[in-house]
Amino acid sequence: MQFGLTEEQQMITDTVRTFVEKEIYPHEALIEQTGEVPHELAQEIKQKTIDLGFYACNFPETVGCAGLNHLEFALVERELGRGSMALNHFFGRPQNILMACEGDQIDCYLMPAVRGERMDALAMTEPGAGSDIRGMKCTALREGGDWVVNGTKHFISGADHADFIIVFIATGEDQTPKGPKKRITAFLVDRGTPGFTIRDGYKSVSHRGYKNMVLEFDDCRLPDAQVLGEVDGGFAVMNTWLYATRITVATMSVGRARRVFDYALDYAAEREQFGQKIGKFQGISFQIADMITEIDAADLLTLAAANRLDAGLPANREIASAKLYASEMLSRVTDAAIQIHGGMGLMDDYPLERFWRDARVERIWDGTSEIQRHIISRELLRAMGA
Amino acid sequence: MKVLVPVKRVIDYNVKVRVKADGSGVDLANVKMSMNPFDEIAVEQAIRLREAGKADEIVAVSIGVKQAQETLRTALAMGADRAILIEATDDVQTDIEPLAVAKLLKAVIDAEQPGLVLAGKQAIDNDMNATGQMLSALLGWSQATYASELDIDGDSAIVTREVDGGLQTIKVSMPTIVTVDLRLNEPRYASLPNIMKAKRKPMDMKTAADYDVDISPRLEITATTEPSTRAAGIIVASVDELIEKLKDAGAI
Numbered sequence: 001m002q003f004g005l006t007e008e009q010q011m012i013t014d015t016v017r018t019f020v021e022k023e024i025y026p027h028e029a030l031i032e033q034t035g036e037v038p039h040e041l042a043q044e045i046k047q048k049t050i051d052l053g054f055y056a057c058n059f060p061e062t063v064g065c066a067g068l069n070h071l072e073f074a075l076v077e078r079e080l081g082r083g084s085m086a087l088n089h090f091f092g093r094p095q096n097i098l099m100a101c102e103g104d105q106i107d108c109y110l111m112p113a114v115r116g117e118r119m120d121a122l123a124m125t126e127p128g129a130g131s132d133i134r135g136m137k138c139t140a141l142r143e144g145g146d147w148v149v150n151g152t153k154h155f156i157s158g159a160d161h162a163d164f165i166i167v168f169i170a171t172g173e174d175q176t177p178k179g180p181k182k183r184i185t186a187f188l189v190d191r192g193t194p195g196f197t198i199r200d201g202y203k204s205v206s207h208r209g210y211k212n213m214v215l216e217f218d219d220c221r222l223p224d225a226q227v228l229g230e231v232d233g234g235f236a237v238m239n240t241w242l243y244a245t246r247i248t249v250a251t252m253s254v255g256r257a258r259r260v261f262d263y264a265l266d267y268a269a270e271r272e273q274f275g276q277k278i279g280k281f282q283g284i285s286f287q288i289a290d291m292i293t294e295i296d297a298a299d300l301l302t303l304a305a306a307n308r309l310d311a312g313l314p315a316n317r318e319i320a321s322a323k324l325y326a327s328e329m330l331s332r333v334t335d336a337a338i339q340i341h342g343g344m345g346l347m348d349d350y351p352l353e354r355f356w357r358d359a360r361v362e363r364i365w366d367g368t369s370e371i372q373r374h375i376i377s378r379e380l381l382r383a384m385g386a
Numbered sequence: 387m388k389v390l391v392p393v394k395r396v397i398d399y400n401v402k403v404r405v406k407a408d409g410s411g412v413d414l415a416n417v418k419m420s421m422n423p424f425d426e427i428a429v430e431q432a433i434r435l436r437e438a439g440k441a442d443e444i445v446a447v448s449i450g451v452k453q454a455q456e457t458l459r460t461a462l463a464m465g466a467d468r469a470i471l472i473e474a475t476d477d478v479q480t481d482i483e484p485l486a487v488a489k490l491l492k493a494v495i496d497a498e499q500p501g502l503v504l505a506g507k508q509a510i511d512n513d514m515n516a517t518g519q520m521l522s523a524l525l526g527w528s529q530a531t532y533a534s535e536l537d538i539d540g541d542s543a544i545v546t547r548e549v550d551g552g553l554q555t556i557k558v559s560m561p562t563i564v565t566v567d568l569r570l571n572e573p574r575y576a577s578l579p580n581i582m583k584a585k586r587k588p589m590d591m592k593t594a595a596d597y598d599v600d601i602s603p604r605l606e607i608t609a610t611t612e613p614s615t616r617a618a619g620i621i622v623a624s625v626d627e628l629i630e631k632l633k634d635a636g637a638i
Contacts, residue, residue, distance in 0.1 A: 007459050011581045014420075014460075019575060053578035066578045 009072055016079035023048060024083035031086050031209040032354060042161065045090040046116055055092045056114035063114050070244060070309035074251045074302060081252025082259040086209030089158055095122050097166060097241035100229045109164060109188055121162035123153040123215055131371045134182045138217060140169045149217040159198050159213035164190045167215065168234050184234030188226045195220030206361035244309050247319050249366045250302040250326035257295045257333045260355045264291065264337040287336045295333060298326040317379045324372035327362035334359040387501035388443045389432040391466065392491055393425040395450055395457040396511040405610050412610065414478050421457045424506025427566045430573040431536060432504050433465040440538045443467050447494055449474050449487050455589065462584040463576035469587070470494060474594040474601050481512060486601035488520035493597035495525060500561065507532055507565040518565035528558035531565045
């Protein structure tokens with residue numbers, strides 16, 4: 001069993017950490033105040049990432065990228081997780097699913113995306129279809145050789161900056177013993193396509209500046225050339241390409257928790273009350289002990305899941321465990337960090353209230369904690385006939 | 387022209403330094419170590435010289451423990467062409483003294499024949515600020531310390547130095563030793579392709595014994611102490627009170 005990082009992996013970690021500290025941290029306060037990422041700043045972060053060869057480092061060498069394996073990419077995202085989501089969005093990591101591009105789609109979508117020339121986003125969720133993807137109402141109907149799309153998507157992160165969006169749309173329905181089930185197809189939809197509107201969504205308590213957008217389709221015509229993968233093959237491309245990306249929330253939660261922990265540790269070691277450092281009070285010191293234990297546990301769980309992906313082993317349950325535990329750990333760690341800071345922890349002089357707010361969404365998006373528990377338990381119990 | 391860049395593995399500049407309980411030195415066990423920041427500036431400058439067509443090979447050298455390999459890999463990932471590690475101790479707490487480092491570097495330079503040595507002006511761990519100067523004396527080469535600007539012009543180097551009174555520009559003949567200061571440049575990040583390439587770049591593994599240099603310590607550390615903590619200040623209500631307090635303290 002090998003627990004250490006290679007020299008390359010350590011350098012990747014150090015470089016991304018330094019990048020986040022120098023290029024992301026200094027701008028975070030601005031994003032918190034305005035809720036917007038200035039265009040020039042976004043371009044600057046993107047260009048620096050391209051220059052460093054880290055842009056689209058989750059993509060293989062065959063398309064001119066670094067071809068990091070799952071573990072290495074997890075290390076990159078773990079360090080990115082320390083910084084603002086709104087800003088590190090421009091440390092571009094296009095959706096792996098673009099590898100499903102074929103023919104002209106390669107030059108029109110895949111290659112520009114990995115070169116940083118066009119940005120992508122992914123749209124699945126609808127107001128009436130969250131974890132229940134098959135409940136989606138956004139529908140494409142055949143008409144004169146094209147698809148005509150109507151419906152709404154919401155909570156679409158990154159769509160504000162996207163040049164095109166990978167949208168999952170219902171293209172039919174099957175009757176099954178458990179009732180009707182939607183057939184789903186993935187489409188590549190360009191910004192500016194007639195009948196397609198991207199507009200601001202809701203104001204979220206988590207991750208200011210990392211906007212959730214609403215997509216509206218009103219008799220939007222899409223030719224067959226916009227189909228990613230096969231018609232009615234949406235679940236196939238999803239399972240092939242989105243399976244591993246679910247580890248992202250876990251890795252980022254671990255990175256952010258370590259940043260939060262450093263604040264808590266420093267404060268416990270410096271703040272004095274009743275004539276001594278508060279870290280000398282067991283009530284504080286034991287919280288510190290629990291925090292680091294949970295962070296390390298989540299880190300190992302996450303890297304072990306990534307390692308399974310690299311080894312080609314089944315990792316569905318392990319990824320779900322990592323996502324569940326790391327996101328819930330982050331909530332506990334941010335809460336404890338505020339408790340250690342007392343009243344000052346809630347003031348925006350410290351970034352702790354932000355970390356605490358940001359932590360809340362991690363237990364919800366990319367599959368709620370309940371869905372993760374469902375995945376974990378079904379995998380164990382179904383095999384036993386329960 | 388070949389450029390030689392000595393790099394030192396030191397306690398990371400972000401780490402809060404703690405003195406060991408017995409006062410024998412700074413606690414380096416389980417502490418993050420990095421390349422001396424001034425040495426990073428030297429590596430960056432060497433790369434810029436190569437990019438400008440004024441250097442064709444960059445050799446990074448580190449003297450110390452085996453773990454200094456990581457520091458050399460960082461130099462290679464930034465863009466150095468090859469590296470030499472001289473293992474001089476196996477104890478992370480042992481610091482090799484400037485004179486011993488200078489003698490070892492002289493031996494490397496005799497073999498490598500670089501046209502320029504670019505070094506950090508000092509290491510941030512012990513702030514000795516001596517190796518470059520000693521090396522200059524041992525080699526009989528010219529030296530230019532505290533460089534904030536550097537230009538190579540044929541057989542000479544034009545160096546702007548940060549001195550107490552301001553900036554001083556000097557011209558030194560090559561080969562020369564330039565020790566670099568903070569404002570010379572801003573070091574680049576190691577790019578991902580270069581990180582991946584670094585492993586394949588050559589690293590010579592040597593020991594101090596290979597160069598027949600006596601590295602036994604000449605200095606004795608008698609005590610290491612934390613800096614005294616500053617006493618809390620007071621807030622005065624008026625200028626008059628300020629003057630009165632300063633008089634009381636004998637400051638004016």
